[in-house]
Structure formats: structure tokens, C-alpha cells
Amino acid sequence: MNYPNKINREYHKTISYANRGMDLENIINDTNEYLLSKDIALIYKKPTPIGVVKVNYENNKQIIEKAYFASPSTLDYNGLYKGKYIEFDAKNTESKTSFPLSNVHEHQIKHIRNVIKHDGIVFLIIRINGICYLLNGPDFISFIDNNTRKSIPYDYIKEFGYELEYNYTKGLNYLKYVDIIGGYKNEEN
Amino acid sequence: MNYPNKINREYHKTISYANRGMDLENIINDTNEYLLSKDIALIYKKPTPIGVVKVNYENNKQIIEKAYFASPSTLDYNGLYKGKYIEFDAKNTESKTSFPLSNVHEHQIKHIRNVIKHDGIVFLIIRINGICYLLNGPDFISFIDNNTRKSIPYDYIKEFGYELEYNYTKGLNYLKYVDIIGGYKNEEN
Numbered sequence: 443m444n445y446p447n448k449i450n451r452e453y454h455k456t457i458s459y460a461n462r463g464m465d466l467e468n469i470i471n472d473t474n475e476y477l478l479s480k481d482i483a484l485i486y487k488k489p490t491p492i493g494v495v496k497v498n499y500e501n502n503k504q505i506i507e508k509a510y511f512a513s514p515s516t517l518d519y520n521g522l523y524k525g526k527y528i529e530f531d532a533k534n535t536e537s538k539t540s541f542p543l544s545n546v547h548e549h550q551i552k553h554i555r556n557v558i559k560h561d562g563i564v565f566l567i568i569r570i571n572g573i574c575y576l577l578n579g580p581d582f583i584s585f586i587d588n589n590t591r592k593s594i595p596y597d598y599i600k601e602f603g604y605e606l607e608y609n610y611t612k613g614l615n616y617l618k619y620v621d622i623i624g625g626y627k628n629e630e631n
Numbered sequence: 632m633n634y635p636n637k638i639n640r641e642y643h644k645t646i647s648y649a650n651r652g653m654d655l656e657n658i659i660n661d662t663n664e665y666l667l668s669k670d671i672a673l674i675y676k677k678p679t680p681i682g683v684v685k686v687n688y689e690n691n692k693q694i695i696e697k698a699y700f701a702s703p704s705t706l707d708y709n710g711l712y713k714g715k716y717i718e719f720d721a722k723n724t725e726s727k728t729s730f731p732l733s734n735v736h737e738h739q740i741k742h743i744r745n746v747i748k749h750d751g752i753v754f755l756i757i758r759i760n761g762i763c764y765l766l767n768g769p770d771f772i773s774f775i776d777n778n779t780r781k782s783i784p785y786d787y788i789k790e791f792g793y794e795l796e797y798n799y800t801k802g803l804n805y806l807k808y809v810d811i812i813g814g815y816k817n818e819e820n
């Protein structure tokens with residue numbers, strides 16, 4: 443084969459999940475189920491907050507007859523890995539050149555700042571151009587604090603983010619980079 | 632005053648929250664709001680999981696027209712305190728002599744074991760006879776593993792649990808005992 447390695451790798455990654463249109467949320471959920479089943483980490487998706495308006499009873503069971511989806515003030519996933527608190531959100535963008543900040547609510551940005559302040563591990567998993575990146579919370583906040591742009595350029599994500607790999611059995615290898623941003627390597631040495 | 636200190640303290644505690652019938656969930660929520668506002672800890676109640684059956688659109692907004700409450704497989708509250716993962720549930724019991732284990736689902740017990748295994752801090756806040764106790768996860772699991780009883784006697788809770796105090800402004804002082812069970816004192820020394 444004459445293709446350079448880089449192209450080959452991109453190609454394999456692309457067919458492995460991105461272009462097959464697998465839903466990012468499903469990929470993350472499958473990954474977390476794998477991590478739970480192998481006793482590696484406990485990461486759960488928080489239920490979507492719902493405002494219940496009307497409840498009735500059917501055969502002694504509560505049935506919700508009117509409710510609406512509320513917007514979350516935290517991120518979608520949180521849990522426990524090696525004793526530490528982890529929280530993240532997974533965002534897909536159709537744009538090929540940047541990640542629009544409108545994808546993250548104002549109170550979620552405030553929450554990310556809070557998690558950093560309290561020594562938690564917080565990040566975004568951003569899928570752009572069919573590739574998933576882990577963007578560490580401090581790098582995300584740093585962009586917001588130092589730019590007036592309403593979207594994060596792809597180049598920034600490539601420079602500061604960690605490109606994730608997907609495996610059919612193990613899912614997305616995001617914990618590999620949590621080990622790095624959480625400083626576990628330093629602790630072990 | 633001729634009352635011994637102990638009785639006086641109990642009396643104050645009792646009128647302060649228990650006998651006024653304040654809902655335990657509200658007390659915990661107020662406490663967590665206080666902790667958030669003072670930048671002490673980030674603890675949130677997870678939304679109740681809901682199975683959505685039917686959704687319709689009204690004025691371009693999604694309205695849930697049929698749904699049901701699902702039972703949670705984790706505990707109600709989790710969050711971040713001093714970099715560590717914390718998870719707990721608050722349980723009220725009407726029984727004066729014991730805490731019925733039927734209050735905790737089988738998959739929640741499994742989850743508590745998991746959190747312990749992964750070095751998280753996990754506990755129950757149990758209100759019995761109008762007094763709130765923090766019962767550390769390992770003490771809760773130890774009872775289950777070493778007894779065939781379907782309820783935890785009040786005496787066990789008094790012996791192994793930490794009696795909590797309530798303050799109108801600060802709420803329940805459960806973090807005081809998280810500092811102890813989480814071993815922060817040792818780290819600081």
C-alpha cells in the first residue's frame with residue numbers, strides 16, 4: 443500500500459464509526475456500559491430533567507399525562523473513576539470548520555468553571571468532521587475567556603483536544619486521556 | 632437551667648426541624664443550595680428517571696403526553712467535594728425501632744458496593760425518630776453482609792452512624808462527617 447500511515451488511520455477511523463452515522467450518545471452509552479461491566483469506571487448519563495405538569499393514576503400506578511423537557515444546568519454524564527469526580531458532555535457538530543458555542547448553555551459554562559474550581563475532571567467530547575475529540579474543561583474555558591468568537595475553530599480543537607479512537611468492543615477510549623488530564627501518571631511515578 | 636446538656640441539645644434539634652415536619656428532601660436540597668452558593672461543594676439531585684411513551688408538538692415545543700416514573704439504579708444525590716466523588720441518598724423512616732431495608736432497591740445496594748470499590752464516598756442519610764444520621768456506605772454494606780434481618784435496628788444506626796445537626800441557614804451539617812469518612816483530616820496532617 444502506498445498510502446501514508448496518517449491517511450490510512452483516518453480512513454479506518456472514519457469507516458469505523460463516523461460515516462456509519464452512529465449516534466454519538468449511543469456510542470458514549472455503550473462505552474460507559476463496557477466500562478461498568480469491566481469494573482473500570484462508574485459513569486452514568488443523568489436523566490433528562492423533566493417538569494411534570496399533570497399526573498394521573500391508572501391501576502394504582504402514577505402516569506404522567508403532561509410534562510415538558512427542561513434544560514439541564516449541569517453536563518449529561520458524570521461519575522467516578524479512580525476515586526475522582528468526572529463530568530462531561532458529548533456534542534456533535536455539523537459544521538466542518540468550528541464548534542458553535544451555542545451548543546453549550548450559559549449555566550453549563552458556569553458549572554464547568556465550578557467543577558474545575560472544586561478539582562473535578564470536566565471535559566467535552568466534540569465530534570467534528572466525523573472525528574471525536576476530548577477537549578479538557580480548562581482549555582474550553584480558556585478559549586471563551588480569551589476570544590470574542592461565538593464558535594471554537596476546528597484548528598483550536600485539533601491543537602488542544604485529544605483525538606479519540608473507537609473500538610467496537612471498548613467504545614471510545616476517552617479514559618486514556620482522562621488519565622492524562624487528571625494527572626494520574628504523575629501520581630503513579 | 633437544670634437540664635443536662637444532652638437533653639437540651641436534643642430538644643433544640645427536635646424543634647428545629649424534625650417535629651415541624653420539614654420534608655427531608657427539601658432540607659437536603661436547601662443544604663446543597665447553601666453549599667453551592669458558598670462555593671463549598673457541588674452536590675445535585677439527579678432528575679427522577681422517566682420513561683417517555685408519547686410526545687407531541689405544541690407551538691413548536693415538545694410536550695410529553697404520556698410517561699411513567701422509572702426506578703433509579705443509582706442514589707439520588709451526587710457531586711463533587713474537594714476533588715472527590717460523593718454520592719448519597721436520603722431516607723425517612725416512620726418506624727421508631729429500625730430502618731427497613733426495603734427502602735433501598737437491590738440495584739442501589741449493588742451500586743453502593745461499586746462506589747466503595749472505586750474509592751468514592753457513598754452514604755445514606757437516614758431520618759429515624761426525627762433525628763438524621765449519616766450512615767457510611769461500608770457500615771451499611773457490612774450490616775447487610777453480616778445479618779439476615781430485613782431492617783437495620785435503631786441501635787446499629789446510633790452506634791455506627793453520625794448524628795447530624797440542622798441549622799436554619801446552613802442546613803444539615805453532613806459534610807462535617809464526609810470530612811471524617813473521606814479521610815481528609817488524615818491528608819491534612
